[in-house]
Amino acid sequence: MKIETKNITVMALFSAVAIIFSYIEAILPPIWSAIPGIKVGLANIVTVTLLYKFSIKEASIVAFIRIIIIALLFGNAMTLIYSIAGFVLSVAIMDILKRTNLFSTVGVSIAGGVFHNLGQIIVAMLLLQTKEIGYYMIVLAITGTVAGILIGIASNLMLKYSNKLRL
Template identity: 50%
Template sequence: MRSKVAYFGVFIALALIFSYIETLIPFQIGIPGVKLGLANLIIVVALYKTGGKEACLLSVTRVVLSGFIFGNLFSILYSLAGGLLSLAIMVLLKRNGGFSVIGVSIAGGVMHNVGQLIVAMLVVETFSVVYYVPALLIAGLITGMIIGVAANEMLKRLINIDM
């Protein structure tokens, strides 16, 4: 039990550090809200090392803490919507067993953007933001692939560590 709490603390710390690092990186491609999602690297690793429940708790905790530290209430709302939808899909695909870590991460990246787009439609009360879909899907695919490759490499190095 103690080791799970310790690992959870380490995962939270790493996710918050990656969230902070991401605020320092000028990653602008002209589409509002598109980020690399470095903290999601920790979520993907946690999903494979600890399971869906722990990854969900980690994701929600990270979103709320980083939202209060680096963002605002709207950033928490958008991140929670994207993060929970993303995690739900990643848990299902991982459980299915037919997808690699990279494939699961790509699906998570795409669904994160879909979740945020749904919230944006509800907040602005219009479907006009649907024009962002192609760009957000491509961005989610690319960032999901980058995070998936990094997570896959991390998991190879953590193979002997039980959590």
């Protein structure tokens, strides 16, 4: 992707959409607070969309802009580490699975959701120096799958309409 006015604008537009998604989720009450880590992760719609529309590079640039701005606005150093770990693992597995061309957008997004949770669990294990949180992985695998299905469907719609707008 070349540095052209149009590309810069498209990246800025998607960054704004991603930040708005994160903002909406930050102001909504937690869906089910009995289990930690349950979040749909609306901003991942933008990550999946950009991964399919362009490549892992564009998806990562926009995600890092979003993660840093959201951390500055609502989070702290801790939430920043969790977000980055979750994102890096999820985007890596999604890029690998997308390249195999064996799975649909929804399948790729499911793996992304589960690996996002896995990344956060690993960070929690390291930060809290306790391996026992691995216990939660079964719950987070299920919620990651559900979130991934929703994100995958939404990303398909986003791809369809952004193509219509010729973005």
